[in-house]
Amino acid sequence: MKTKQLIPLLGALTAVVMAATGPAAGQANYPNQPIRVIVPFAPGGASDFVARLIQPGMSQFLGQQVVLENRAGAAGNVGMDVAARAAPDGYTIFLGNVGTISINPSLYPELTVKPEKDFIPISIVADTPGILIAGTKFPPNNAKELVDYAKARQGKVNFASPGSGSLNRLEMEIFRMNAGLDMNHVPYKGGAGPAVADIIGGHVELMFTTISSAIQHVKGGRLKALGVTMKERVPAMPDVPTMLEQGFPANVSSSWQGVLVPAGTPRPVIDKVHAALKEALSDPKVVARMAEAGVIATTNKTPEEFKAYLAEDAKKWADVIKKTGAKPE
Amino acid sequence: MDLFNDLALGFSVALVPVNLLYGFLGVLLGTMIGVLPGLGPVATISILLPFTFGLQPQAALIMLAGIYYGAQYGGSTTAILVNLPGESSSVITAIDGNQMARKGQAGLALATAALASFLAGTFATLVIALAAPTLAEVALQFGPADYFSLMVFGLVAAVILAHGSVLKAIGMIVAGMLLGTVGIDVNTSVPRFTFGIPQFGDGMDFAVIAMGIFGIGETIVNLERTGATRVYMQKIKSLWPSLQDLRAMLPPAIRGTLLGSALGVLPGGGPVLASFSAYVLEKKLSRHPENFGKGAIEGVAGPEAANNGAAQTSFIPLLTLGLPSNAVMALMIGALMMQGLHPGPQLMRDKPELFWGLVASMWTGNLMLVILNLPLVGMWAKMLTMPYRFLYPAILIICCVGVYSINNSALDVLIAALFGFVGYLLYRLQCEPAPLLLGFILGPLIEENLRRALVISHGDPLVLVQRPISLTFLALTAVLVVVLCAPMIRSTRDKVFAEESS
């Protein structure tokens, strides 16, 4: 009898003790140790750039050191894998992007990480518009002229990309699929630099790339811009029309960076990180620094908003990959 | 005198005490980290990059450039002292540099490297000041077909590197190229020879292979030796170059400087091609080619000058066009972006003090490198007199930690162990590892550019001979093959006759 009564009591006691010392307590004083942000690309790249800009603001808001860890390799999959396996305690944060989160799962069948299951999205942090560029000797000056020009030379026009499975390649695949064009794909590696150099040198005709890697050359007259991939024109280049206004609504896409945490991270921690991101990205200095590089600082109102965005984004790229056969054979 | 004014402006920036200080700090830290095996310039800059973010743009850029030279020179130091080339361009330095060290001339080899680098640095700085925009235009003219032909030329030249069997050397180059195919194919995204291991997708890491073959493999070889031959280094002979040494190193250093400054402007394999074509050139010009590979001072002076000249002129595409020509320059762009700067013609026009300050700091940086390193030469050389039973465990553990820290990957350490075995085997089989490593570096570039050229030309191979640049290099390759084959045919003929008469 006595023991039977004791059990629930003991249970209740343990529950109280657990609640006081267990995860809940951990959440209450989160963070009480340094937080690491996994950046799945090398220092000096676009992701690293964004991470380093938001690092001080986050650190200040959370009252803890925020340490960046660059884990580059396999198109960002190495870093994503490390982050997905980390303890879901809020002390490991992942800086994902359109490539790792939305494109790679459809592109690499052997990928063990399933972003929608293994991560909880918190917020987008940066958005970089895409731009369609061509060499100065290339006759067409806008998307319509390009379609006419390439139609008359099916299979003859060469376009570059920073890799077979890159966002920029898929953007071109969407474009040519909708316009009914046959163009020749010339993949590069090592980021946008080498591909852009060959377009400036006139060895390849055109490509989609991020505004950051092209804006200087467009302004310097070494490249021409045929269109941008935002819904609205980009303030830094007001005379370049959007793809949308030129009649290519499917070519509204962007290269985003966003923060995610491993699945299982408690809600209060997520909210705290979300607040920290909002704070870090409201600093006018950060916004201005990003803007100078052609990057738009932005956040989601709620983690749910980001989650919905990601679901749509991943579906969109999965469709494109399926339809265009951009997958490795 | 525009140039004079520009340079004066540059030096007025570079000589500001605080900039001098950061330049020195960069050179010092770069050297210290670059000396660690496995940590080449890219790794060193990545590690130190965050430290520069808090600085003023000028100081940051000057410090980064200093880190770059320092790391480069630190890498050469390791290559010379313990035969551990941490990055592709010091593979060549290691060949004769380490032989010199073993003969007790470590000091001389290090001093030669420092002086040759300084000469090249000075000249390349002038090249940047005088002709940067023109050279950048030339680099833009190089298309995929031209790179392919240039790399083929380099590969054929690599055969001359060997001082043993030519056939084995060719085999090693080809084996290296095969090793280079490991990873995800650029054109089709098909993973090749990755054996289902995701980390292999980006290919093998050069430093992992080099650390395995040279660091681990060499240690095994050394431990096999007994008694007197075990002593790593004979008595320290010459620490400082004599007048005669200076005379011997000057012409190779000048030729290396010119070669390096020219090839450095080209993206990709520029600096590697520079350092080993300088070596090949010296070996061909030398009256005693048999000394190469056994500690020829020309074999250190030429490649080191080329190496440093190329490291310097690889800034040209970045500064004038905003185009990074290699991984280090891509890092520099990142660093500049953090400062809110965007390299390119606009930067040169709008912020001349930054551009010219950097140019001037290149020279002061090189000067500091010499001032810093010449006194250290004695210390380094003395380190080698440490008993080998303490030296080799130290080399092994630094190699292992260095390899691990490249990608934070324990798998890399296991791969390095595998290549340690390979390195030992190669030694026993009297195969030289340098051609293997060059094949490994140039092979992927050859494939990539050939396929790119053919995709662009829609499958027409004539593009390789229609472009003047490409045609020139192919013609040079043909000449090289003739030069290579002539003595070979003669010697086999001699051999056949010798065998018949005996």
Added chain:
Amino acid sequence: MKLRLSTDLVTGLLFTALGAFAIIYGSRYPLGTAARMGPGYFPFVISVSLTLIGLVLVIRSFFIDGEKLGVIGWRPLLFVLAGTLAFGIFIDRLGLLVAGILLIVAARCADRDFKLVETLVLAATLVALTGAVFIYGLSLPIKMIRF
């Protein structure tokens, strides 16, 4: 003709084996044509060349007196490799302290004049130094002790 284990012969055999392996393993990658090379084209050309070079070396070794393959010193070979492998296996699991000490002890076992106390002192010193440089100095994500 008597079979000699010359370096040329062994090198040739190795090249041939490696080349043949690459031809067979690489046959799963589409070849394409010379004008439109598939992922398998370049590796195929290289592995065929390697095989041929290997065969030439093998054949030549029967006619030219090459250098003999010397005696293999098993002790340094096995101990150094074992030490490195141990380091690779344990660095993630147990941290630098254990992995480093294992490496140094194995490395010193490779030598003939192994002394236990000296080796342990050396191991402790080197682990402390590398820890100081890489973990403390460069703040690389390596753990000294891990369970």
